[in-house]
Amino acid sequence: MPSTTAGSDEERLPMSKVDAHHHVWDLTVREQSWMVGPELDPIRRNFSLEDLAPLAAAADVSATVLVQTVGLVEETVEFLEIAAGNDLVAGVVGWVDLTADDIGDVLDGLLARPDGSYLKAIRHQVHDEPDVDWLLRPDVQRGLAAVASAGLAYDLLTKTPHLPAAIQTARNLPELTFVVDHISKPVIGEPLSPWVSHLRELASLPNVTCKLSGMVTEAPWTSWKPADLQPYADVVLEAFGPDRVMFGSDWPVCLLAATYAEVLQTAETLTAALTPTEQEAVFAGTATRTYSL
Template sequence: MFMRVDAHQHYWLIERGDYGWIKPDIPEVYRNFLPSDLRPNLDLHRFDGSITVQAAPTMEETDYLLSLADHDSSILGVVGWIDLFDPEHRQHYERFRKHPKFIGFRIMIQDMPDAQVILEPSYIEALSGYAKEEVPIDFLVLSHQLEPLLKLIQHVPSIRGVVDHLGKPPIRSGRIEPWESLLKQIAGFPSIYCKLSGMVTEAEHRRWSQEDFNKYVHKVTAMFGPERVMFGSDWPVCLLSAEYGQVVDVLAEALPKSWGEAEYARLFGLNAKAFYKLKDVRGDGLEE
């Protein structure tokens, strides 16, 4: 049996004050979410563990997530946060990388008022350094920001990156373009992966249907192939629109009917293991 990995989920403590976007008027997520809350879902769906991804643009939150990882074996790795505009970003990275479960960082393009800033020479230079070291980098990007992301990747074509949440296509409206054309160009770079995650919150919350997602999944699996896609629950953010099990089922139903055990193994674990350079938690020596 291959190692099963949920490649994208979050933990937070509201009282930490890092999460300005989590407000009382969204009660589904306005509470603490910790490893003990996720564990029943991981066990039920036979996941060996998860990749915990930052949800706040602070280094303090990354330190907090790493402290959780110290005490919970289900956290296979932590994707933290680093500000590449900070002249001391390298020192922060060097400190984080000393932790055995720090596996990379995420760039939150979604929160940038002007995504074009990622094309500034200093930013490209910083990213080029991490690309040379093959550091895994997550990209959180909205569909209308895919063009500057494409340009960034063109400047740093060797970057080891993954596009979170399918690049957030406009699922509510059902539109495909220009999302498809831009993501297809991004997929042309062989070191870029895509997470099949975050779909239910891009649809109409709690009022979606299976058909809302199928064409987007079909497009992504065709673009990236079974070798460069990963499953991520985006729990607990997904709770705004669906339960954990529904997220798993929606994706499974939307996958190409031609896919078999080998493709499922890659999507639900082996690709995340390879991309993030994870060790097999069961020590069975399973190869990617």
């Protein structure tokens, strides 16, 4: 387990934090195809960086990672422009077609842009693929190898059924850094197995890190408590260690279940047993290192 002697000899100081996972979208530019059902009405509006900035400032968040929401390179270009135009976004997790024959050229083109240095990783909505072994397709494996060759990381957006393929993929590509989004989205309140065994196996691979994010929306939105999330956070922190865990808000999706401040406060509660050095890793150091911010 992570240390539980929380800083008896270390002075706790205000920490400049990194939010390693948030989104923005403008519904007048394009619809968000995943935004289906009346339960998502509270976030069915535009969210901009200007909306996030005061929330981040109030939470001592000084840098963020802006993450893709749709499978379009055009969105990635827009996000790079956003990152270049402000001081808050330090990196972008974009999208490219991993199965495309010209993926290497597409990545080279993005990285060659004046704002291309903000591109830190690629992501695909693997959890929406009906084939739980989608990651193991030869064309996808070839695409992931191209991501590694470009010097980028890859964000794993998966659910528990996709984890065996993710484990094999991380083994197949030791040169690629993988980042598990939202602790692979276990349903909070259901049995930990088989999520826990798969996650621990994934954590045994040194090229994998994990985001402590997305948990509040996997719990009952109106009745969750930090104690409901603690067993899952404990598994992640024990399996990966704080130096391979990073905080992400998942704003504005989190607003379905909690405010930005509540998400951050909950993450602080879940990591309260860590030392200040370990907390600094979770709230800044791991993201900064993993994404080369």
